[in-house]
Amino acid sequence: xxxxxxxxxxxxxxxxxxxxxxxxxxxxxxxxxxxxxxxxxxxxxxxxxxxxxxxxxxxxxxxxxxxxxxxxxxxxxxxxxxxxxxxxxxxxxxxxxxxxxxxxxxxxxxxxxxxxxxxxxxxxxxxxxxxxxxxxxxxxxxxxxxxxxxxxxxxxxxxxxxxxxxxxxxxxxxxxxxxxxxxxxxxxxxxxxxxxxxxxxxxxxxxxxxxxxxxxxxxxxxxxxxxxxxxxxxxxxxxxxxxxxxxxxxxxxxxxxxxxxxxxxxxxxxxxxxxxxxxxxxxxxxxxxxxxxxxxxxxxxxxxxxxxxxxxxxxxxxxxxxxxx
Numbered sequence: 001x002x003x004x005x006x007x008x009x010x011x012x013x014x015x016x017x018x019x020x021x022x023x024x025x026x027x028x029x030x031x032x033x034x035x036x037x038x039x040x041x042x043x044x045x046x047x048x049x050x051x052x053x054x055x056x057x058x059x060x061x062x063x064x065x066x067x068x069x070x071x072x073x074x075x076x077x078x079x080x081x082x083x084x085x086x087x088x089x090x091x092x093x094x095x096x097x098x099x100x101x102x103x104x105x106x107x108x109x110x111x112x113x114x115x116x117x118x119x120x121x122x123x124x125x126x127x128x129x130x131x132x133x134x135x136x137x138x139x140x141x142x143x144x145x146x147x148x149x150x151x152x153x154x155x156x157x158x159x160x161x162x163x164x165x166x167x168x169x170x171x172x173x174x175x176x177x178x179x180x181x182x183x184x185x186x187x188x189x190x191x192x193x194x195x196x197x198x199x200x201x202x203x204x205x206x207x208x209x210x211x212x213x214x215x216x217x218x219x220x221x222x223x224x225x226x227x228x229x230x231x232x233x234x235x236x237x238x239x240x241x242x243x244x245x246x247x248x249x250x251x252x253x254x255x256x257x258x259x260x261x262x263x264x265x266x267x268x269x270x271x272x273x274x275x276x277x278x279x280x281x282x283x284x285x286x287x288x289x290x291x292x293x294x295x296x297x298x299x300x301x302x303x304x305x306x307x308x309x310x311x312x313x314x315x316x317x318x319x320x321x322x323x324x325x
Contacts, residue, residue: 246297
């Protein structure tokens with residue numbers, strides 16, 4: 001469910017007692033913005049631990065983050081997905097807030113998102129981006145996000161409005177059951193599909209999204225990263241929905257086989273001859289391939305179901321937020 005709430009001043013929203021919160025900030029060459037991000041989230045969540053993970057920056061990102069009061073760690077493997085994997089493995093907390101280090105997201109929304117996660121016992125709260133100015137959210141990124149969000153919602157369920165948002169709050173249950181297989185920006189898509197596949201309780205909050213600081217540039221490349229994200233979605237569809245994936249392939253092969261083969265069969269019934277033997281063989285091969293695709297889909301669907309059950313058991317082995325476990 002999408003919640004649109006007025007953003008209040010952070011000092012009027014205190015974090016509920018009894019929960020440790022870690023703010024995780026992956027960074028690559030963000031020396032112009034990271035200090036403001038750290039200070040903003042320090043003001044919004046004064047009791048939280050602020051951790052900046054530097055991903056081989058060639059500028060002064062590390063020094064800027066340290067100067068702002070954050071703890072700084074490093075990840076040598078290049079790519080946001082690698083950083084997320086390292087953060088989720090290393091950091092121990094009850095609640096995790098993940099945000100990009102480019103100062104485009106509003107820290108004032110953080111206490112509301114944390115409170116929403118705790119009070120409703122959710123596993124993920126996503127910040128749905130509402131551009132504060134037209135230039136903040138590039139047209140190519142906006143169109144690509146809508147297309148990819150539509151595709152994910154059609155296949156996995158219409159419960160998420162912004163698949164590629166880089167501002168999220170997670171429960172420990174989510175973080176410690178998340179496989180984290182992606183290498184780059186496609187990790188946000190993995191977050192969404194992981195939550196939808198396991199039928200996790202999730203929420204959303206509309207937040208302001210502003211432009212980057214002057215002199216800094218986005219690390220997201222519209223076309224190359226968009227294609228990588230699309231490839232990830234296709235791989236996850238094949239992995240998590242094999243019957244749909246192989247069934248569609250089988251249906252296409254069967255349709256092609258029938259289109260080529262029916263005229264040959266009708267001519268054989270009329271004359272008793274098969275003058276177009278290559279076409280008959282091709283049609284037969286397509287129908288056989290179609291049958292094989294359907295069988296593979298059924299078999300892999302059972303395998304996927306077993307994997308999903310194992311993931312669900314791993315997820316349930318971790319206590320929910322506020323359960324007292």
